[in-house]
Amino acid sequence: MKRLRIMGLVMGLALAAAFCAAQANAEELTGTLKKIKETGVINIGYRDSSIPFSYLDDNQKPIGFAIDICLKIVDAVKKELKLDKLTVEFNPVTSSTRIPLLANGTIDLECGSTTNNPDRLKQVAFTNTHFLTATRFVSKKSSKLNSIEDLKGKSVASTSGTTNIKQLTEANAARNLGINIIPAKEHAESFLMVETDRAVAAVLDDILLASFAAGSKDPGAYVISTDAFSKPEPYGIMLRKDDPAFKKVADQATAALYQSAEGQKLYDKWFMQKIPPKGLNLNVPIGAELKKAFAKPTDSPDPDSYKAM
Amino acid sequence: MNYHWNWRVFWEPAPNGTGNYLDMLLSGLVLTIETAICAWIIALVTGAVVGVLRTLPSKTASGFGFAYVEFFRNMPLLVQLFLWFFVLPELVPHSWGLWLKQLPNAPFYTAAIGIGLFMSARVAEQTRSGIGALPRGQKLAATALGLTTAQTYRYVLLPMAFRIILPPLTSEFLSTIKNTSVAITIGLVELTAEARAMQEFSFQVFEAFTAATVLYLMVNIVVVIAMRFVERGVAIPGYITGK
Numbered sequence: 001m002k003r004l005r006i007m008g009l010v011m012g013l014a015l016a017a018a019f020c021a022a023q024a025n026a027e028e029l030t031g032t033l034k035k036i037k038e039t040g041v042i043n044i045g046y047r048d049s050s051i052p053f054s055y056l057d058d059n060q061k062p063i064g065f066a067i068d069i070c071l072k073i074v075d076a077v078k079k080e081l082k083l084d085k086l087t088v089e090f091n092p093v094t095s096s097t098r099i100p101l102l103a104n105g106t107i108d109l110e111c112g113s114t115t116n117n118p119d120r121l122k123q124v125a126f127t128n129t130h131f132l133t134a135t136r137f138v139s140k141k142s143s144k145l146n147s148i149e150d151l152k153g154k155s156v157a158s159t160s161g162t163t164n165i166k167q168l169t170e171a172n173a174a175r176n177l178g179i180n181i182i183p184a185k186e187h188a189e190s191f192l193m194v195e196t197d198r199a200v201a202a203v204l205d206d207i208l209l210a211s212f213a214a215g216s217k218d219p220g221a222y223v224i225s226t227d228a229f230s231k232p233e234p235y236g237i238m239l240r241k242d243d244p245a246f247k248k249v250a251d252q253a254t255a256a257l258y259q260s261a262e263g264q265k266l267y268d269k270w271f272m273q274k275i276p277p278k279g280l281n282l283n284v285p286i287g288a289e290l291k292k293a294f295a296k297p298t299d300s301p302d303p304d305s306y307k308a309m
Numbered sequence: 310m311n312y313h314w315n316w317r318v319f320w321e322p323a324p325n326g327t328g329n330y331l332d333m334l335l336s337g338l339v340l341t342i343e344t345a346i347c348a349w350i351i352a353l354v355t356g357a358v359v360g361v362l363r364t365l366p367s368k369t370a371s372g373f374g375f376a377y378v379e380f381f382r383n384m385p386l387l388v389q390l391f392l393w394f395f396v397l398p399e400l401v402p403h404s405w406g407l408w409l410k411q412l413p414n415a416p417f418y419t420a421a422i423g424i425g426l427f428m429s430a431r432v433a434e435q436t437r438s439g440i441g442a443l444p445r446g447q448k449l450a451a452t453a454l455g456l457t458t459a460q461t462y463r464y465v466l467l468p469m470a471f472r473i474i475l476p477p478l479t480s481e482f483l484s485t486i487k488n489t490s491v492a493i494t495i496g497l498v499e500l501t502a503e504a505r506a507m508q509e510f511s512f513q514v515f516e517a518f519t520a521a522t523v524l525y526l527m528v529n530i531v532v533v534i535a536m537r538f539v540e541r542g543v544a545i546p547g548y549i550t551g552k
Contacts, residue, residue: 095505096505096508096509096514099508099514100312100515102311103311103312104310119511120512122313122315123512123513155411160496160502160505160506161506161509161510162509166324166510182415182416182496183498185493185495185496185502192395196395196398196410197407198410242311243311
């Protein structure tokens with residue numbers, strides 16, 4: 001890693017020298033593209049446990065569906081800037097650090113499972129939606145919970161500070177369910193609450209629930225509800241706000257990927273086949289809504305705009 | 310830096326429906342203070358007892374005190390809370406475990422007791438050093454007067470020892486307040502958890518954590534000032550610590 005950084009630095013200096021010579025030529029570049037051209041480095045922020053979007057494999061290398069998409073964006077940036085070589089650096093981020101690190105330029109792209117919504121658009125920008133997820137709950141089959149109504153008066157876990165817990169709180173108040181909500185610090189802990197019977201159910205994004213259930217000791221013991229707390233919400237790759245040139249490159253690259261056959265292939269690779277490190281198969285077929293979002297790529301934060309006809 | 314500052318975010322309504330973001334942070338602050346006070350009471354009482362045990366002539370008592378202190382202060386607080394919350398209910402019989410898990414406010418009780426016991430090991434060490442700092446003649450004089458061991462501690466040693474260790478105890482209390490933030494790991498929605506939730510909802514991360522920092526600072530300054538008054542109030546001229 002250190003050597004990589006030094007290499008990046010040396011290369012950055014060399015490129016900066018070259019850049020000074022050809023300044024007139026590159027004058028129209030601004031923002032992130034300019035920075036990448038000057039340094040010859042693009043920084044990608046990854047999450048360490050957002051399976052299968054962005055996580056570490058057994059060699060501690062970041063992999064995942066969102067990482068693959070980001071690497072396509074990197075290719076497009078390289079082509080756009082006509083660079084011979086573009087170094088990719090990976091930086092770990094968490095839900096608390098992703099905004100400051102993006103804002104101060106430590107990372108240029110955040111590749112994970114970040115929900116695109118209007119509040120967040122005041123602070124950052126998102127490229128085309130790469131996944132849709134709804135808030136559902138997972139429970140043990142043995143507790144026979146089929147609908148949201150069945151959770152009445154029970155203890156239910158969710159991760160604090162997420163849109164999931166917000167929707168659970170709202171449903172609890174609106175439908176007068178009297179659910180005892182247990183906030184957990186991390187997604188894995190929300191699931192642990194169900195595993196250890198501290199809660200009868202955990203409310204999270206359905207795709208995360210699928211990955212936790214698949215990775216548990218006894219995958220057959222868990223069931224994910226069909227009842228949802230929300231409409232499907234879009235996940236997007238996060239970029240800095242007010243950087244239209246960089247966003248255009250990212251949008252074009254992702255749109256081209258989703259519309260080609262490769263988009264579906266990439267989806268199947270992460271959601272329908274065994275994935276490293278433990279050879280899990282999430283077995284989540286592509287939904288009609290996401291299929292539509294792939295055919296007509298969009299960066300809309302509005303869940304209603306993703307309705308399948 | 311490409312960051313959209315918005316200090317007015319605190320007056321915007323929070324999505325959990327209990328008022329604005331400032332209310333959210335303040336409700337976290339209240340829980341932080343409640344947890345800290347409960348933990349501190351546990352730490353003071355248990356710590357004083359264990360600290361005294363370590364200075365007793367009895368080998369069993371001082372051995373127990375030694376084991377207690379080393380057990381609680383040599384394990385990270387985060388690990389301890391995790392053990393209390395997730396592992397303990399699995400070790401006891403199933404029905405007890407289920408009862409423990411279904412307790413309302415379990416994170417609060419676990420945090421108060423867990424942090425209290427962790428800090429008690431440190432208070433015990435302070436108490437022991439406070440007693441150790443007294444001249445040996447004090448104890449000998451008490452014995453010569455015919456006081457029992459209990460009376461010696463109650464009337465001679467402890468009143469002075471506690472006055473000596475008041476300033477370090479202030480630091481321990483401040484640590485207790487700050488350590489409550491670790492309880493976020495077992496789902497206690499205290500100040501740090503609310504700040505995290507606020508940045509997750511609004512994406513105004515710097516504003517959220519600045520507010521949390523200022524609130525922690527204010528609480529700790531109040532404690533420092535209050536403890537100065539206590540120190541001045543209990544000081545006795547002529548004692549080691551008196552002016």
